[in-house]
Amino acid sequence: MGLDTIVSEVPRVALVEPLTTARALRGPFDYAVDDTVGVGSVLRVPFGGRVIDGVVTGLTDASDHELAAPIEVRPDDIPPELVDLALWLAEEYCSTPARGLGLVTAPGGARAKTELHATAARPPLPDERLTDGQRELLASLPCRASGPELGALRRLEARGLVRIDSRAVRRAPPFTAVGSSSVTAPTLTPEQDDALAEIRAAPRGDRLLLHGVTGSGKTEVYLQVAADTLARGESVLVLVPEIALTPQIVSRFTERFGDTVAVLHSGLSAGARYDEWRRLRSGEARVCVGPRSAVFAPLENLGLVVVDEEHDPTYKNDGDPRYDARRVAMRRARQAGALLLAGSATPRPEAVFSLRRLRLPVRVDGRPLPPVELVDMRTAEHTLHPHTAEALADARKAIVLLNRRGWSNFLTCRTCGFVWMCPSCDVSLVLHRASGSLACHHCGHRERVPSACRACGSVSIVRHGTGTERLADELTVSAGRPVLRLDADTADPAATLAAFQAAPTAILIGTQVVAKGHDFPDVDLGVVVDADATLRFPDFRAEERTFALVTQLAGRAGRGADGRVLVQTIAPDARSLVLAAQHDSDGFLDGELARREALRYPPYSTLIRIVCGAPDAATAHRAASAIRAKLGTDAMGPASLFRLRGRERSQVVVKARERRPAVAAVRAAVETVARDRTHRDLVLSVDVDPQ
Ligand code: ADP
Ligand code: ZN
Ligand code: ZN
Secondary structure, three states, X not given: OOXXXXXXXXXOEEEEEEOOOOOOOOOOEEEEOOOOOOOOOEEEEEEOOEEEEEXXXXXXXXXXXXXXXXXXXXXXXXXXXXXXXXXXXXXXOXXXXXXXXXXXXXXXXXXXXXXXXXXXXXXXXXXXXXXHHHHHHHHOOOEEOXXXXXXXXXXXXXXXXXXEEEEEEOOOOOOOOOOOOOOOOOOOOHHHHHHHHHHHHOOOOOEEEEEEOOOOOHHHHHHHHHHHHHHOOOEEEEEOOOHHHOHHHXXXXXHHHHHHEEEOOOOOOHHHHHHHHHHHHHOOOOEEEEOHHHHHOOOOOEEEEEEOOOOOHHHEOOOOOOOEHHHHHHHHHHHHOOEEEEEEOOOOHHHHHHOEEEEEOOOOOOOOOXXXXXXXXXXXXXXXXXXXXXXXXXXXXXXXXXXXXXXXXXXXXXXOOOEOEOOOOOOEOEEEOOOOEEEOOOOOOEEEOOOOOOOOOOOOEEEEXXXXXXXXXXXXXXXXXOEEEEOOOOOOHHHHHHHHXXXXXXEEEEOHHHHOOOOOOOOOEEEEOOOHHHHOOOOOOHHHHXXXXXXXXXXXXXXXXXXXXXXXXXXXXXXXXXXXXXXXXXXXXXXXXXXXXXXXXXXXXXEEEEEEEEOOHHHHHHHHHHHHHHHHHHEEEEEEEEEEOOEEEEEEEEEEOOHHHHHHHHHHHHHHHHHOOOOOOOEEEEEEOOO
């Protein structure tokens, strides 16, 4: 008996976490494996009469069970650090290991694409018998082996003249640069230089916040720190809010670093996404740029994590697990000993509190920020104040922000007062005139625009309020120049932005997406039509959001020309608006942190929201009460919420000083109540750090 056999008899037991969404099924389960399997391997395993996929989360050498062996080892294993990250995330956000692991596995639905390629194996002998066609074919080598030539090439292969092998073909995302770096870095401004020097001096694992006005050159600083990191042989992760709306930052990275940049986002074809993931996994690409899900990119040897526009709400995932990519990014950076560099013109109080702040106080072009005027709407009769209408008539290029999609907010019957409501949610339906429908903005329900009242038959129907569709229509009539609309109903946001950029004079109207990362040098007017819509929102972040919205819009206006911003409001004395008008972000943040501390809101506490949904209100309320009872004094509620997607809902909110024990207590309470069969058809959702 040889030594090999003895070695292979040492039992190797893999702890496998099944990748299934069922909350009740919790691993890990033990399987017997050989030494090709490690932490992060993805296995197909027999499981209770079925076959399922699972991820190896640990290895050991003994088990109390009769062990089965895996059926297959899947090709794309996960880096072990990402297995750790996924398990941490599952705990941190009260989810399951399977759902955490589901975030870090290779994108599904695609495999590597290969094509056959022919090369010359040997030159033909002087007297070798070949047809003219064959000689032509040999002369064209190397070439792709496909179509009608494939048969001929195969015959030449059989004679030893040609070698045919299969090669991976890259399905590249649209608009990525190919080739190596081309655009060189500009000379930095003194402010950028100072910031860069501080970043370079920062110890490993430091966490920094680059607080700089729009156009202050933050992206250029990221690029230079990224170049340093690559030069050290380490990799770089860059998170951005939404790729469709921020193509500029992607192209700046690809222009600077070429093929070593991979882009990961849901807009890619399954094939391209898989190939980008593979390029990252193999180390061929060492920079990943993408939105929140890119925080799970399979990069190893991470040296830098950038979170651009860190204030952006899209960093929070709205399905289970309800993770916050900013927090996950911090965890990843800490795990790898990498530098975390967040940036924003309007950082969150949480970021100011927990990161070391560096500043870029002035624009690269040296221009001042545009003046912001508050327009008092308390006596106004129309959607646009006469003062705003006049400014719009004078502006060359304007951005108009109205945070309401559709034509009008709701419809009522003038005769009997009937209000058109969603059948599944307790909210009114919004009129979308172009598509001839009424839509629920919460569940997606749609119905035809009514011609008569359902209750009394009257044809006198009133449309209340103004959304982006209606305002765009009104402005098209009055403005006499192109009016472009950008909101969730816009089919091609990138094309809309490009059209606005190219137009010498135009108005761009839309929801808050119009205030995001695009860079238009010649916008001379920004308008917030209804600042109160965000300000009135019943949420402790309402002020922060309003401040950010106005400040971000101001950042888009008046880059080239001397622009200005008008903010229509019925609360012209509101602190967030007054300070935004003064460009006083330090004043705003100081006041906001003091207020949060006094009220014990984050970052001075952790909030956890538990929502119980059920077909009937009594069950939802009973479950929420049971959870509340288990959680004690930190918990508030139950409070009923409006019916959503046919479910009555009741919520409990926990406001705790200590994060870990609070999360653990919530997890335990939720699991107990979920197991209790007396709550029929109960759906529980837990949101740690709700937005
Ligand atoms: P931010 O990310 O803070 O909005 P950017 O990095 O996008 O700012 O810079 C704004 C503009 O100024 C961009 O067009 C960028 O190319 C340019 N820019 C940045 N830094 C410099 C520099 N040092 N010299 C010249 N132009 C610069
Ligand atoms: Zn009626
Ligand atoms: Zn609905």
